[in-house]
Amino acid sequence: MSVIEVRHLVKKYPSFELSDASFSVEAGRITGFIGRNGAGKTTTIKSMFNLIHPDGGEIDYFGKSLIGNEKEIKKRIGYSTGTVNWYPRKKIRDIVSIVRGFYDSWDDAAYRKYLELFNLDEQKAPIELSEGMKVKFNLLLALSHRAEVLILDEPTSGLDPFSRSELLDIFTGLKNDGVAVFFSTHIISDIEKCADDIVYISGGKIAAAMPLEQFVRELSAEGESLEDTMLRMERGDHNA
Amino acid sequence: MRNIMLKEIKLSASPLAFLFIAFGLMFFIPGYPILCGAFFVTLGIFQSFQTAREANDIVFSALLPIAKNDVVKGKFLFVCFIEACAFLLMTVSTVIRMTALADAAVYRSNALMNANPFALGMAMFIFGLFNLVFVGGFFKTAYKQGRPFVAYIIVGFLAVAAAEALHHIPGLGALNAFGTDHLGLQLVLLAAGMLAFVLLTLLSYNKACKDFDRIDL
Numbered sequence: 001m002s003v004i005e006v007r008h009l010v011k012k013y014p015s016f017e018l019s020d021a022s023f024s025v026e027a028g029r030i031t032g033f034i035g036r037n038g039a040g041k042t043t044t045i046k047s048m049f050n051l052i053h054p055d056g057g058e059i060d061y062f063g064k065s066l067i068g069n070e071k072e073i074k075k076r077i078g079y080s081t082g083t084v085n086w087y088p089r090k091k092i093r094d095i096v097s098i099v100r101g102f103y104d105s106w107d108d109a110a111y112r113k114y115l116e117l118f119n120l121d122e123q124k125a126p127i128e129l130s131e132g133m134k135v136k137f138n139l140l141l142a143l144s145h146r147a148e149v150l151i152l153d154e155p156t157s158g159l160d161p162f163s164r165s166e167l168l169d170i171f172t173g174l175k176n177d178g179v180a181v182f183f184s185t186h187i188i189s190d191i192e193k194c195a196d197d198i199v200y201i202s203g204g205k206i207a208a209a210m211p212l213e214q215f216v217r218e219l220s221a222e223g224e225s226l227e228d229t230m231l232r233m234e235r236g237d238h239n240a
Numbered sequence: 241m242r243n244i245m246l247k248e249i250k251l252s253a254s255p256l257a258f259l260f261i262a263f264g265l266m267f268f269i270p271g272y273p274i275l276c277g278a279f280f281v282t283l284g285i286f287q288s289f290q291t292a293r294e295a296n297d298i299v300f301s302a303l304l305p306i307a308k309n310d311v312v313k314g315k316f317l318f319v320c321f322i323e324a325c326a327f328l329l330m331t332v333s334t335v336i337r338m339t340a341l342a343d344a345a346v347y348r349s350n351a352l353m354n355a356n357p358f359a360l361g362m363a364m365f366i367f368g369l370f371n372l373v374f375v376g377g378f379f380k381t382a383y384k385q386g387r388p389f390v391a392y393i394i395v396g397f398l399a400v401a402a403a404e405a406l407h408h409i410p411g412l413g414a415l416n417a418f419g420t421d422h423l424g425l426q427l428v429l430l431a432a433g434m435l436a437f438v439l440l441t442l443l444s445y446n447k448a449c450k451d452f453d454r455i456d457l
Contacts, residue, residue, distance in 0.1 A: 051302055052456035074305035087251050087295040098251055101243040102304050 003027045003149050003180045004048070009057035011043050016204060018043050021057070023199045023209035025149065025182045030175050032195035032212075033184040036234060040204040041184040045153045049079065061149070075103055078142020080135055080152040088127035092120065092137060096144075103145035111144035117170075132163035139170070150174065152183040156190050168194045188227045202234060244306065244314035245321070252301075254291040257322050260284025264329030267355045268337070270346045274355055275400040278363040281326040282370040282396070285319055286389055289378060298382045299457050309449045312379060316445050319375055323367040330355075330363055342419035353404050354416045357426035361433020362403040368440030369395050376444035379452045 004025035011018040018040045025031045035041050046052040048059055050066055059066045061073040087095055100106040115122065118136040126134060135155045142150055156164045164187075171181045172194050185191065191198055191212065198215050200208040208215055220229040261284070266277030292298070301311040334355045341347060353359055370392055377388025407416035414422040415429070 046457070049303060050308075051299065053454070071305050071307055074303070079303055085296065086300045087297070090251055090295075094250060098243070098247045099304075101246065102306065 001027050003062055004182065005058075005060040006044070006048065007058045007060075009044065009047055009059065010055045011047060011052065012055050013043075016040070016043075018047075018054075018204045021201070021204075021206045023206055025180050026197065027148070027180050028175055028178045029196040030171050030181045030183070030194050031197040031199060032191035033182060033199045033201065034186065034188065034191055034230070035184075035201035036186055039201045041186075041201060042153055043204075044201065045151060045184060048151060049074075075105065075145070076147060077149045077151060078139070078145070078147030080138035080142060080150070080155050085126045085134065087125075089125050091123055091125055093122040095126075096122070096141070099141055100144070105146045107144055107146055110146065111140070114140045114143050131158040132160070132167070135159070135167065143174075147179065149180045150182065152181070154184050154186070156183075156185055156187055164190065165193070188230055192226050200230070200233070207233060241310075241313070241317070244301075244310055245317055247301070247304075248314050248318035252288065252292040252295065252297045253318065254284070254288040257284040257288040260287075261322060261325045261329065264326035265333055267330045267333035267359070270350045271352060273352055273400055273404055274359060275353065275362055275366060275403055277330065278326070278366040279393075279396050279400065281323065282367065282374070282392070285322055285370070286374065286385070288318075289385055293383065293385065302457055308453055312445065312448045312452050315379075316371070316375065316441065316448070319371060320441065323370075327360070327363065327367070330360055334360055338419055348418065353407070354418060356417050357423075357430035358415050358417070358433075359403070361430040361436075362399065364430075364433040364437040365440075366396055366399050368437035369399060371437075372440040372444040376448050376451075379448035380455075382452060382455055382457065 002024040006024070007022050009018060009021040016038070021040070021044055023031075033041055033044070043052065047054045047057075048066070050070055061069075061077065064073065066073055096111070100111075118133070118140055120129075120133065120137060120140060126137060129137060135152075139150070139152075139155075156167060159167065168190060171183070174181055175194075175196075183190075195212050198208065198210065198212050199206060200215070208219065210218075216226065216229075219233070220226065221232075224232075260281050263277045263280035263284075266272065266280070267274050298311065301314065302308060334357070337344075337347060337355045347354065373395055374385075374388045374392040377391060378385055380388075406412050407414075414425055417423075417426055
């Protein structure tokens with residue numbers, strides 16, 4: 001079942017255009033959103049949160065349009081923007097005490113569970129956290145209100161290989177619990193490690209949106225790694 | 241709405257916004273342009289907007305499960321809350337000056353504006369100008385604060401200067417009434433200031449909602 005449907009999304013900037021982006025995200029699957037820097041990943045994700053105004057297209061969550069149902073939809077989704085510091089000098093405990101009030105579905109048991117799992121100290125402020133721990137803090141907020149969909153903008157950027165691997169394992173665990181995980185990355189091995197589906201964006205256009213297996217079968221040449229395939233496609237050669 | 245106000249107070253606000261409420265007590269200072277107290281209160285609120293920007297407060301708020309208008313509403317409610325607290329202090333100071341201290345020589349010989357209901361009305365008018373020029377101006381970008389604050393400083397101090405100058409114009413001496421003199425006129429002027437505050441704030445809020453909905457964050 002599609003939990004997110006993005007159809008014909010268009011956003012024009014003076015020097016960049018996201019054109020006719022369409023893809024879907026399924027429940028209980030991990031979708032890797034891959035593309036090089038400046039390909040349009042963050043523009044797409046910001047549109048998915050209604051932070052920017054697309055010039056065209058539609059975005060539906062759980063079969064409902066984002067426009068007009070924003071409040072209800074946002075209660076069911078979680079987000080993480082890896083490099084952003086929210087209230088960098090406030091204690092995690094204080095931030096959480098405010099955020100929880102916004103969600104009817106806030107689950108204290110889940111909060112305690114992930115706090116322990118992520119080894120986060122409530123007394124610390126975001127400014128005291130490493131990049132990896134910041135991502136985990138954002139995930140903690142998302143998971144404590146039982147988000148059915150996680151949308152994560154470059155959650156693995158800036159993480160060491162150990163933290164990245166740990167995070168990807170967490171995604172797999174969430175997937176097994178039925179959560180849809182949609183994460184952007186420019187690190188191809190992240191996709192190889194845990195993604196079920198791939199949405200590949202290049203120069204503001206969706207070059208491929210399909211299950212990873214199908215991507216490899218249809219677009220990779222024999223013996224070619226996923227990285228080689230993408231590098232070749234990025235150079236404009238789409239024939240396997 | 242309770243949650244949004246709690247977020248504003250506990251996460252977004254600078255402690256200075258609360259501390260600077262005390263400038264409402266400047267209404268006690270003789271020989272000083274007391275309406276500067278209203279300006280200093282808004283300076284604390286301005287500091288809060290800066291603190292919030294450093295904390296990525298606007299994007300964080302826009303990601304919460306609330307309507308975009310509620311982000312704007314939260315800011316306006318917080319601003320009005322601080323202004324209301326300061327107004328309360330100014331009112332207490334003014335009432336004390338109008339009653340217990342009505343004949344105090346230090347106030348009677350005051351060369352500058354007297355603390356009376358007209359002054360309170362002007363303080364509300366200045367708060368209204370802040371809400372219109374600074375808060376409304378901020379929401380045009382949800383980022384830039386310098387230009388709207390400079391614009392507010394100009395109109396705010398023009399309002400202070402006008403309030404200080406008016407009672408020197410022949411026939412307008414009643415504006416600077418002591419004690420309960422000209423109480424009817426004074427209360428009408430207070431009501432006019434409060435009405436101006438409400439109108440300027442509503443005008444600004446409605447425009448800010450439209451502007452905020454239009455911008456890309």
